[in-house]
Amino acid sequence: MSSYGVLPTAARGILSSCRAPLRDASMAPTLSTFQQVRGLKVKTKGKGKNAQPGKKSRGPSEYVQKNLKDMPQWALCDAMRFIRATEVGREPTLQKYELHVRLRTKRDGPVIRNMLRFPHAVQTESRICVICPPNSKAAKEALAAGAVLVGEDEVFEAVKAGKIEFDRCLAHPDSVPALNKAALGRILGPRGLMPSAKTGTVVEDVASRVEMLRGGTVYRERDAVIRLPIGQLGFSPEQLRDNLRVTLGQIRKDASGLADRVNKEIYEVVLSSTNGPGFSLNGEFSSEDSPDTSLMRGV
């Protein structure tokens, strides 16, 4: 990991000698370690400036990755057992297993942003709105695919009146000028519902995208972490494993798609839930003490 690629060799030597204690520092959460680390950082900055007058130090170019050596890691079944215990008594279709994938990546540059379809659908019901000229072929197809709200002006009026009764919003390219004219960005933007070609929500083939969204989910990388729901609490370990495999496979594919511009690898995979704690996974399916998988389904 060369986080100081931008600095000259001499500066790199100084920096690495200063940073070394930070890397190998004990994970024990004591205040004194923190203070020491902070002091070191300040020193590093000053030396970096001396070595390169005029150039402002911008901090490490990669996200800092904590050493995972003191973080206990679990097999999938054991993590599920704890999560099911903490979520006991809650509605199994409403509570979701969540996946947090921590990446080793640069602080700037392109981010992973995609959508995927699970073998076992997570959302029980996802309401989708499609903005396209009413009575067009696309509108009919979208309705057939399961969109709840289709149209142009009626949708704009409903949104302006504050009635947003959908979780996803798509648009047909023919309607984009009308959409921009309606100036809904202020309302839809903060909710992440504004259609744009960048997020893949402005498409020609609206119907197939509606179908994909109903059984899948969209995800994106924020601060080197991808978070997405991957299962209902009632899922069996096998179902969750299938979804997990598909998700990680897709993220690896996304990362290799960006390989010519930036290098991204999966650093840590954490399984969590709506109200539960996060468990770092070790990649195993079950361990010796985990209960029979047939017991871990339903409520």
Added chain:
Amino acid sequence: MVNLFKRLRKLQTILQTKVGTGAAIFPSVASATKEFPAVTRLHLTYARKIDNGHMGARHFWRNCLPRLKYHNPGVGMTVKQTDDQAGPAALTIYFAAEQAGKAAIALANERKVTDSLAPAPEASEQSVVLDLRNYTHKQIWDRVQLMTDAKAVNPTGEDVAMQQKLDAITKRSGPDRERVKSIRQAKADQERMLAMARGEVEKV
């Protein structure tokens, strides 16, 4: 992503679900006797607020049910929270037998209650309903243990050591909080003093 220290500390607390009140294993189909048949399901109904003695039932859900669920992953547990304070606070225990044990029936008959929100027992099941009103969660747990003959799980050496460590952290947190408070207070005082001094200069 959440700081690693925070995550670890929170996890360590939650991992203590393995031990404490309610950490016990119900008799399974293999170890069941006629007096204490296997437990298949539990259902808890209680009202949202503590009026009319609903507090113990909610604490039972919060404290005992996660431990029970951890040690009995195959036993289904459902909880229904109502807004009706006059309604029942009841725990329904479902046994895989034609007849529930004598101890269970005796305890359930002490105070009779009907819970219309609990699912009806299936053909192979028999259920008893325990009234939880005005009991603390420990009292509820004692009764459940008597009714089902659940075997308590003893904490291992590791669990005990971890509990002692967490207790020590909790004990230290009080003085630490005081110390940090005094530091922040001193800083705020000095800033206010400086601001006042500046204000006087401007007035002059």
